[in-house]
Amino acid sequence: MTEMVRDTVRVELGERSYDILVGAGVLAEAGRHIAGAIGRKRRLVIVTDENVRAAGHLAVVEQALGAEGLPVTGAAIVLPPGEHIKGCDSFGTLLESLLGRGIDRKTVLVALGGGVIGDLTGFAAACALRGLDFIQIPTTLLSQVDSSVGGKTGINSKHGKNLIGAFHQPKLVLADTAVLDTLEPREVRSGYAEVVKYGLINDPAFFGWLERHGEEVIAGDDKARRQAVTTSCRAKAAIVGADERESGQRALLNLGHTFGHAFEAACGYDDRLRHGEAVALGMVLAFELSVRLGLCPAADALRVRAHLFEAGLPTGRADVPEVPWIAEELLAHMGHDKKVCDGRITFVLARGIGKAFLTSEVDTADVLQVLEG
Ligand code: GLY
Numbered sequence: 001m002t003e004m005v006r007d008t009v010r011v012e013l014g015e016r017s018y019d020i021l022v023g024a025g026v027l028a029e030a031g032r033h034i035a036g037a038i039g040r041k042r043r044l045v046i047v048t049d050e051n052v053r054a055a056g057h058l059a060v061v062e063q064a065l066g067a068e069g070l071p072v073t074g075a076a077i078v079l080p081p082g083e084h085i086k087g088c089d090s091f092g093t094l095l096e097s098l099l100g101r102g103i104d105r106k107t108v109l110v111a112l113g114g115g116v117i118g119d120l121t122g123f124a125a126a127c128a129l130r131g132l133d134f135i136q137i138p139t140t141l142l143s144q145v146d147s148s149v150g151g152k153t154g155i156n157s158k159h160g161k162n163l164i165g166a167f168h169q170p171k172l173v174l175a176d177t178a179v180l181d182t183l184e185p186r187e188v189r190s191g192y193a194e195v196v197k198y199g200l201i202n203d204p205a206f207f208g209w210l211e212r213h214g215e216e217v218i219a220g221d222d223k224a225r226r227q228a229v230t231t232s233c234r235a236k237a238a239i240v241g242a243d244e245r246e247s248g249q250r251a252l253l254n255l256g257h258t259f260g261h262a263f264e265a266a267c268g269y270d271d272r273l274r275h276g277e278a279v280a281l282g283m284v285l286a287f288e289l290s291v292r293l294g295l296c297p298a299a300d301a302l303r304v305r306a307h308l309f310e311a312g313l314p315t316g317r318a319d320v321p322e323v324p325w326i327a328e329e330l331l332a333h334m335g336h337d338k339k340v341c342d343g344r345i346t347f348v349l350a351r352g353i354g355k356a357f358l359t360s361e362v363d364t365a366d367v368l369q370v371l372e373g
Pocket of ligand 1: 149152
């Protein structure tokens, strides 16, 4: 049963602090919450994609804004769905389209969609007229628990993903858990990998809760979903509040991503592997590498693998036969990651579940061994 409960998570960043509101039905209250965050006078421009419009979410938001009398400049900008719009060309087109509407510095962009829309719109907000305010309304599990929170915005370059971007915090995040019912199950499972990540980084009790309730989160139980999204956002808010620009512990959020990005790059970022699926594989490998280096009990790595497997996520080569799994090539992709510094790859390893840490002291030979299985 759907409850009308709302959780509020505060991201504490001084004068740039903001709230994340989590709950089923938040979308229909968007007007009230946006008015509370930025007032009623500022003009809004909604940026979304065709899938989000087709699912009916744009109409709900437009109605909610209209009901509160909030001024919206022109019809929503509705982009084609997919990662390919997160490039320089589409970005330029989006900026020209915004400027063509006569936006001013008080205009507020509303990013209604998944990670692609959030990252692209957030970066447009960071650049247009040297910086506009923006609001995130994430519509996928992945964007609700990760990309909409923390102010990383950006687009892809032909040299790699997210290589062009800015830190630009939103003014408000509205995470409607009921919206997740409109996603295909594969997309929900993919986002679930990022939820598991928070348990593995520093919250073993949350990981234990996910072992007991993960099935409910994936299946769509509203209470379980709200708890999973809220706990994830709280974890991310704490890390971002302490290290907004990733000079230290924010890099823990990359658990599973060093390996994961290599798999995504090997697939050319196509649909053979969704981001969360790549992260699931990466987290399994990060734990296996930690065991190999004598840092982590093997039982913990087995628990991680078993839980991700039960969640329907890939945990090894046999689960992704279509992925080109060539250890040397994957290692080369890791060397191109933007987190590489002075030629050294930074890994997020673990001393156990909930005990992640950063290190650049890993031998390539050990990484290759783990990749070769
Ligand atoms: N997605 C990782 C971060 O926001 O830092």
